[in-house]
Amino acid sequence: MELLVCVTLIGIMTSMAVPSFRRAVDQSRADIATANLRAIWSAERCYWLEYRCYTSDLNLLRSLGLLDPTIVTSSSFYAYDIPSAETTAFTATATRIGGTRWTGAFTIDETGVVSGSVNASGEPTIVPGYQ
Numbered sequence: 001m002e003l004l005v006c007v008t009l010i011g012i013m014t015s016m017a018v019p020s021f022r023r024a025v026d027q028s029r030a031d032i033a034t035a036n037l038r039a040i041w042s043a044e045r046c047y048w049l050e051y052r053c054y055t056s057d058l059n060l061l062r063s064l065g066l067l068d069p070t071i072v073t074s075s076s077f078y079a080y081d082i083p084s085a086e087t088t089a090f091t092a093t094a095t096r097i098g099g100t101r102w103t104g105a106f107t108i109d110e111t112g113v114v115s116g117s118v119n120a121s122g123e124p125t126i127v128p129g130y131q
Contacts, residue, residue: 026102027126030118033078033094034128036071037108040080040092043067044110054110056085078106102126 043066044054058080061067071080078094085091088110095105096118104118106128118126 023123023126026118026120027129029077030106030126031129033096033106034114036078036080037092037094037106037114038112039067039071040082041108041110041112044082044085044090044092053087054082054085054090056082056090058082 040058040061043061046066047061047064048054055061058067058072062069062072076098077096079097080092080094082090082092091107091109093105093107093116096102102118102120104116104126106114106116106118108114114128116128
């Protein structure tokens, strides 16, 4: 009887902890995406200092040694892109991929401001953890 009570209590505690754990994991993935966007921002700034314009080519930033190659090639949770780049402005995005539960994107511009959110049905919205 005591074993049954212990197993039941462990089951109840586990069922309460798993959703919080999943959300914490997705928040950490969002924080990594934000850090990667900041790395793209830094690479764009260095590129601008050299050429006086921004680029929309992540592979060019990588080939010049301004961006870590793993950001461009090996992300299973966020896809990174620079949808617009002009002489004086750019926008880079990190779009949530690799699952159907969480959807959304984060964006950074030439000012270094990160915005956006990731949402899931019935869950609190995930926003960048630091600004």
